[in-house]
Amino acid sequence: MAVVKKPDSMSLVSLAPGQRARVEAICCGHGFRMRLAALGIIPGTLITVLRNAGAGPVIVEARGGRLALGRGQAARIEVQPISSEGEGG
Amino acid sequence: MEREAKAPPKVIRVALAGNPNVGKSTIFNILTGLHQHVGNWPGKTVERKEGACRLEGYLLQCMDLPGTYSLTAHSAEEIVARDYVLRERPDVVVVILDASNIERNCYLLVQMLELTDRVVVGLNMMDLAGVKGYRIFPEKLEQAVGVPVVPMVARKAQGCQALLKAIIEVGTGQRTTSPRPIHYGAAEPTLARLKEMLEGEQLEGLPAHWIALKMLEGDEEVERLEERALARETRERIHALLRQHEHGPAVVADARYAWIEEVLAEGMERPARSVITFTDRIDHVVTHRFLGLPILLGIFVCVFWLTFKVSAPLSHLMDAGFARLSAWTAGAFASYPSWFVSLLSDGVIPGVGGVLSFLPIILILFLFLGLLEDSGYMARAAFVTDRIMHAMGLHGKAFLCLLVAYGCNVPGIMATRILENERDRLLAILINPLIPCAARIAVAAFFVGAFFPSPQSTLVMGSLYALSLLMVVFVGFVLRRVVLPGEEAPFMMELPLYRAPNARNLAVYTGWRLVAFLKKAATVILAASVLIWVLSSFPAGADLPDTYLGRLGFLLQPVGRLMGFDWRMSVALLTGFAAKETSLATLAVLYHAEGESLVQTLHQSMTPLVALVFVVVQLLYIPCLATVAVMRSETNSWKWPLVAMAYSLLLAGGLGLLIFQVGRALGLG
Structure with missing residues (x-):
């Protein structure tokens, strides 16, 4: 799938803990995308970052479950942050 | 009905x-x-x-x-x-x-x-x-x-x-099911076309509808089936169609989650804002960027301390029991040939008994590890250690395999099955024997207890753990770059909710591992104790230095001497290959001593420096027979067990030499 970057989309690793976002695109690798899908993350999924210490793995919540993702993997997920008011975004 | x-x-x-x-x-x-x-x-x-x-x-x-x-x-x-x-x-x-x-x-x-x-x-x-x-x-x-x-x-x-x-x-068939249909949206026309193309084809008895779906998902196994089952022309038509639908996998995943959302909208209600749970509160602390690691260390220090604290009296009890059994056997079978009595009372019973006295350690350690696993903490441990594991090119999940190895390397190596990537698995298997298992720690604890007074001994044991960990990182780093280079496998792991551990699960978890250990005791170790007995009893009537075992020891002397070992210690290391705990039994036989008196005998025959070198070498020198066997079966080749044996021998020899020579230069030995 071609990754079309929206102007305000960013990498998941640049989100702060507590921030919500919508997954825009997942970069690189059919297998990686399928595995993420099995764990509940596909383009369009709403996620909340629970842990992101600026280095090392991150923890995100998606579809009511929580996942630890290596930093390298998290960096390949493009997201669009949503403010807590505009959840419909 | x-x-x-x-x-x-x-x-x-x-x-x-x-x-x-x-x-x-x-x-x-x-x-x-x-x-x-x-x-x-x-x-x-x-x-x-x-x-x-x-x-x-x-x-x-x-x-x-x-x-x-x-x-x-x-x-x-x-x-x-x-x-x-x-x-x-x-x-x-x-x-x-x-x-x-x-x-x-x-x-x-x-x-x-x-x-x-x-x-x-x-x-x-x-x-x-x-x-x-x-x-x-x-x-x-x-x-x-x-x-x-x-x-x-x-x-x-x-x-x-x-x-x-x-x-x-x-x-x-009393009750028929009618699953809610799944609509694949934009992919439906393609799926229908694919099914048409597959009509009448022999698909090894698999449903055409499923094959079509998997083709759209780009499934490798189904592609292989295509090559087996379909004519080239059909395949080309299918591929031409699939090329127009590169978004296939995404559309399918989307459709599945849409189905799920519909179903859940009908069958459940969720709170608008997620509830802050017990799990959130604990995770807030144990996955904390600064607190996470100290907490993890604290937990594992407690687990190991408790394990040895609780198991030590039990082990002593079993030791004493087997010593009695051995003495009783010598009396009860007095009428049998003396070689047979000796085989039983000097070979089989002390050998197998010595190993069985590790049973309490293994039982309690696995009980604790099972507790951590079942409660949900292990996944957090993987998260916390992920960064450190990256240093050796592995990710957090591999930490779990290494942790199990502290009980025994055999289940540790079997636990590497949780790693999805073949290269990661090999690496985790290869560095596994560097983790000191309960058996090696028991030998180390015996020596350290014998040669170092109380506060010092804790420090020495701590340094030994630290040294082995350092070696794990070092070897992992080198192997990753030299032997198994390649891209790192992704780390993706679910963090389950915390829950109270379940007694039945714990019993089953611990039970299987105990059975595995007992099997080892009954087979490999029994055979090894008989072999050692034979080597140390023949030629018949010879003094120990003249037996086969003694001669082997002398053969190794040129190497052993460089590290300050006498021939008995070399032999002990040799027999330790069968099972690490056997080294201690061998020393007891070779020094003609039992229990407390072995401590005295050892004191007379070596300096604390030599004892320390011996402990370091026995901690690292070679994976035991059972570990080699499981490496062979888990990697399906003799290459990797041989690599592990070679590098660990070099590493142990090198370190032993270094510590002995430096120690002596400093006037410690």
């Missing part, structure tokens, strides 16, 4: 599927009790668990499929699970879902419904779902999905009868 229930006993073949950590094993254990057969799937290092259960004249043959998140072709587990359902066609597939994580869990359910209609849903962990504020209505969910849905709390054995009833109803 009534009449059918009274029909003669009938076999119902049941497959149990589910994500990891959903209580599938708990349910399997409840259903089958101890009537289980555990083995491997042919040609794969994936555990195969089979069991049976009798009920109302039915015999349920249960197959516990490996825990998976999906049914793609990306891991051996997933292929095993889906091939079993596709090719063995069980009468019922029970999909166990974690109600507290129902949305994500349903992804496997959808994929199972793509394979078969005969599905029963076991909706487990209903209590945890309540904690999260979920209100789930099983009847409505059942309506929405179109297959029986049984609410359960398996840890409290709730819902099992209802599950059995549903299994029998669906398995006998």
